[in-house]
Amino acid sequence: MTFQSSKPSATLSARQLSLGYGERAIVADLSLTLPAGKVTVIVGANACGKSTLLRGMARLLPPSAGVVHLNGADIHKLPTRELARELGILPQTPTAPDGITVADLVGRGRSPHQGWFRQWTADDDAAVASALNVTGTAGLAGRSIDELSGGQRQRVWIAMALAQQTQVLLLDEPTTYLDLAHQVEVLDVVSELNARRGITVAIVLHDLNLAARYADYLVAMKAGSIVAQGAPGEVLTAELVREVFGLESVVVPDPVVGTPMVVPMGRRAALLADAAASKLSSQTVTESVRA
């Protein structure tokens, strides 16, 4: 089980999926196909059901209706260990038992590949080594998780998910609690991985600009349904931001790579504009007097 970039990319799709907790329905009758071998980013306001959708697609939440297919097979009908070799999920803010070391935690990503009669092998060592290298956590391997900073910890969790060596990787807000530099770092790791191994990735993100930067395919959700989906350059517009977040904004090209960048208006923008206008008008008055 070395890294197989030759293996065709996997397709994960939800068909007429309804999800909820108890009586409360959160996602209703939703269909979505994650483009194979691409990075899909799911965005939306708080409580729009984006995390619920990801949990549903990762079989952490049984659907009340509909199905999720991985390469055509119903994920709820596959043995859970077999599925775990194909589909990895990093839940939102996972917690490690205290005292566990980085090497131990990343090693647990190999557990779906092991069993009663297949103990730890050289392939497992190679997978762990590669996951540590890709995430830049090799130097931390002997440290205890509790000693790490938030950014390091998140990279270690991603390393665990990578050690699982799945064809599909779902990440639920992997950048929560991280500063901007660490957010970019984590997303860079994921996108490099996608480029190198052609794995299918879906990420739930809050930051629209990072979403536009890192997504091949953007999915915008509102109240449990998909409002828009497609390449960020096509779907991310001021109208969409207004509809999904109820926020006035200007969408301009990102000066670094040219993907759409959302600049919010907010009430302070109006205040600042007024102040600037009055300053400008008084300046023009004095200037004209001087003249």
Place this chain on the structure above:
Amino acid sequence: MSSLGTTPADGAAPATAAWVRARRKGPRRRRALITAILALAVFGLLAVNILLGSYTVSIPDFLRMLGGRGIPGASFIIMENKLPQALLGLLSGAAFGVSGAIFQSMLRNPLASPDIIGISYGASASAVAAVVLFGVRGAGVSVAAIVGALVVALLITALARGRGGTGLILIGIGAAAFMQAAVTFLLSRADIRSAQDAMVWLSGSLNSANWERVGILSLALLVLLPLTAAGSGSLNGLALGADTATGLGHNVPRARLLLTLVGVLLAALPTAAAGPIAFVAFLSGPMAKRLNGGAVSLPLAALVGAAIVLSANFAAVNAVPGISLPVGVVTGALGAPFLLWLLISSNRANLGS
């Protein structure tokens, strides 16, 4: 990847499979060494409990007795009293230790041991009720204890549904208080002699050990420990939380059911045989974890549990000349300061991060 160079250790050479292998082997060797040392210590404590104390026997004499030769005066004390006592201490300590470690890592909280969340009290209350109200003796008490522990476990899991680990622990502490009240009520209703018997049993005592109890407990462990070994892989997964465990391919509901069942039985059976020996289940897991450099190890927890009970029993039997204290008095007295130390030191660790 230049942006990754933010940690001091990142300058190190990239990891290779051989390097990971070496990293993995290190803790394993350490664990094997500690397990061997602790096993020797437990064996030593077992020997001390059998051979030394108020009545001393030489090793050759003991071996002769084991061989079936009777030595007047000594045979009865050793074969019917000290040997079953020591063996019961070994078995119940190991069972409590494993049970505690299972619940603590499954619920991801050191407070979640069966003696704190009411499972052991459930076993006690139901066993006392069986003895006091129905005059049950022998294996019937074990059955009553198991039923009581299972009922309490079922009740607290049902009540704590959707409230997470902390909710379950709080509800368990409430259930424990309720069970204690029930025991007190039952004792106040019992006649003075059976009440006194029950009191000794309730504080956890190896004094009434006999071969029947040793036999029941060893048979039970013979079945339960392989089941525990089968579930220990899932335990490693569950310790990461239900979502991560599912993502790693563990069947979480099935694993929880199996481990809860095994954990409850491992707490209830020694409780029936020796009473709820205070703090053993609670202490063994964290102590084993510390010895093991932070990782959970069920065999180590079993050895630590056995070591605690055996050393406490030796102290209890020999501390006050002429009086054989219940072992639970000693574990309780030793356990409370350890709990405080554990809380203080773990708090300090939390502040440090």
